[in-house]
Amino acid sequence: DAATRALNKRTPRSEGSYARATGRIPAGVSRQTLAYPPYPVFAERGAGQYLWDVDGNRYLDLVNNYTSLIHGHAHGPTVEATIAELRRGGALGAPCASEREFADLLTERFPVMERLRFALSGTEAVAFAARAARAFTGRRRLLKFEGGFHGSSDEVQQSIGAEPLSPGTFGLGVPNSAGLLPVPTLVAGYNDRAGVRRAFAEHGSEIAAVVVEPFLGNAGLITAEPGFLAFLAEQAHRHGALLIVDEIQSMRLDTGGAQRLHGVVPDLVALGKIMGGGMPLAAFGGREEIMRAFDGFAPAIAQTGTFTAFNVGLAAGLATMRHFGAEEVRALDRAGARVRDGIAKVFAGYGLPVTVNGTGSMFNISLVEGPVRDYRTWRAADARTWNRVRTGLLARGVHINARGTGCLSTPMTDTDLDDFLTALHLAVGDATK
Ligand code: PLP
Numbered sequence: 001d002a003a004t005r006a007l008n009k010r011t012p013r014s015e016g017s018y019a020r021a022t023g024r025i026p027a028g029v030s031r032q033t034l035a036y037p038p039y040p041v042f043a044e045r046g047a048g049q050y051l052w053d054v055d056g057n058r059y060l061d062l063v064n065n066y067t068s069l070i071h072g073h074a075h076g077p078t079v080e081a082t083i084a085e086l087r088r089g090g091a092l093g094a095p096c097a098s099e100r101e102f103a104d105l106l107t108e109r110f111p112v113m114e115r116l117r118f119a120l121s122g123t124e125a126v127a128f129a130a131r132a133a134r135a136f137t138g139r140r141r142l143l144k145f146e147g148g149f150h151g152s153s154d155e156v157q158q159s160i161g162a163e164p165l166s167p168g169t170f171g172l173g174v175p176n177s178a179g180l181l182p183v184p185t186l187v188a189g190y191n192d193r194a195g196v197r198r199a200f201a202e203h204g205s206e207i208a209a210v211v212v213e214p215f216l217g218n219a220g221l222i223t224a225e226p227g228f229l230a231f232l233a234e235q236a237h238r239h240g241a242l243l244i245v246d247e248i249q250s251m252r253l254d255t256g257g258a259q260r261l262h263g264v265v266p267d268l269v270a271l272g273k274i275m276g277g278g279m280p281l282a283a284f285g286g287r288e289e290i291m292r293a294f295d296g297f298a299p300a301i302a303q304t305g306t307f308t309a310f311n312v313g314l315a316a317g318l319a320t321m322r323h324f325g326a327e328e329v330r331a332l333d334r335a336g337a338r339v340r341d342g343i344a345k346v347f348a349g350y351g352l353p354v355t356v357n358g359t360g361s362m363f364n365i366s367l368v369e370g371p372v373r374d375y376r377t378w379r380a381a382d383a384r385t386w387n388r389v390r391t392g393l394l395a396r397g398v399h400i401n402a403r404g405t406g407c408l409s410t411p412m413t414d415t416d417l418d419d420f421l422t423a424l425h426l427a428v429g430d431a432t433k
Pocket residue numbers: 066120121122123124126149150151152213217246247248249272273
C-alpha cells in the first residue's frame with residue numbers, strides 16, 4: 001500500500017539492516033516486540049523526545065523504549081551521572097552505598113515497600129515477588145489476568161494472547177510460548193469480579209498471590225475500574241493470599257505509582273522501566289514480614305544475579321528519579337489529556353470507530369467501538385487498519401508501538417504533539433482510502 005511504499009523509500013538502510021540481521025538473529029531481533037511488519041526501523045541515536053534511524057530520518061518517539069524512558073533519550077543529568085559512575089568503574093562487584101539511598105527514595109514514594117531488593121529486569125522483579133509470596137504463604141498458585149503481561153518467566157507468560165475467557169469464569173493459564181514448564185497459574189478476566197470470586201471459591205487455599213497491573217499495558221491500556229484493585233486485595237486477604245501489584249509500567253503515572261491513585265495497599269510491589277533511567281534496573285519489595293525471607297547469610301530465599309543492582313544502573317536511575325516529581329507528573333497528565341482528546345477527534349473526523357484508553361502520560365488507540373474495559377472487547381479491534389495507520393505514521397516521522405500504545409516523555413512540547421496529530425490525520429486518511 002501507499003504507506004509501505006513511502007516507508008520503503010525513506011528507510012532503505014533499515015530494510016537492509018533487517019535483512020542482514022535475520023540471517024543470523026532469528027526474526028532479526030532479540031525482543032519479540034521489536035519485530036513488526038514490514039520491518040522495524042533501525043535506530044542510530046536518540047536525543048530527548050526524538051529518535052534518528054540509520055537513514056537519518058527523525059522520529060517523535062512515542063515508544064520510549066516500551067515506556068521505560070520518562071525523560072526521553074540522553075537526559076542530561078542522567079547521562080552525566082552515568083558517565084561519572086562509569087569513570088569510578090562499572091560493575092564493582094561489591095555493594096554500594098547508593099543502593100540504600102535509592103531504596104530510601106523508593107520507600108518514601110511506595111510506603112508499602114518497607115524493605116526492598118533490586119533486580120535487573122521487570123521479569124526478575126515479578127518472579128522474585130512471586131517467589132516471596134509462595135515462600136510466605138506456603139502455597140504454589142498465582143492468579144493473574146488474561147492479557148496481563150508480567151515478563152517472561154514461565155509462571156506469568158500465560159494467557160497473554162489467548163482466546164478470551166467467558167465472563168464470570170476462570171481457567172488454567174494458556175502458555176504464550178513453546179517450551180514453558182507446566183505451571184499452576186490461574187487466570188481470570190480483568191475487571192471481572194465474578195471470575196475472581198470463583199477462582200478463590202474453588203482454589204482459595206492454593207493461591208499464594210494475585211498478580212495484577214493497574215492497567216493492561218500490553219492489551220489496550222484497559223484500566224482497573226475504581227475499586228477493582230481494592231477488591232483484589234480484599235479477596236486475596238480473605239483467603240490468606242497476597243496481592244502483588246506490578247507497577248513496572250504504571251509507575252510513570254505518579255511519583256507513588258498507580259497504587260496511590262487507586263488508594264490500594266498491596267503486599268508486594270514490582271517496579272522497573274523508568275526507574276533505571278535507560279539502564280536495566282528493577283525492584284521488588286513489600287511488608288517487612290514478607291521480605292524477611294531474604295535476610296541473613298543463609299536466607300530462605302536466595303537471590304542472585306551478577307549484574308543485579310550494579311552501580312552504573314543505580315546512578316542512572318537515581319538521577320532520573322530525582323527529576324521525576326509532582327511537577328513533571330502534572331505536566332505529563334496535562335499533555336496526555338490533550339493528546340488523547342486530539343486522537344479521538346482525528347478518528348471522529350473520519351467516522352471510524354475508535355477507543356482511546358489511557359491515563360497520565362499513556363495512551364492507546366484501539367480501532368473498536370468502546371468502552372474497552374475487558375480483554376474480549378479489545379481483541380475485537382481492527383488490527384489490520386491500525387497496522388496501515390502505524391506504517392503511515394512511521395513514514396511521517398512518528399515512532400509508535402505496534403499495538404497502538406504511545407507514551408509521552410517530559411521533553412515533549414505541545415508542538416510535538418500537534419505534529420503527531422497532523423501525521424495521524426494524514427496516516428488515517430491514507431489507511432482508509
Ligand atoms: N511487567 C510489566 C507490566 C511490563 O510492562 C513489563 C515489560 O514490558 C514487565 C513486567 C517485564 O519487564 P522487563 O521487560 O524489564 O523484564
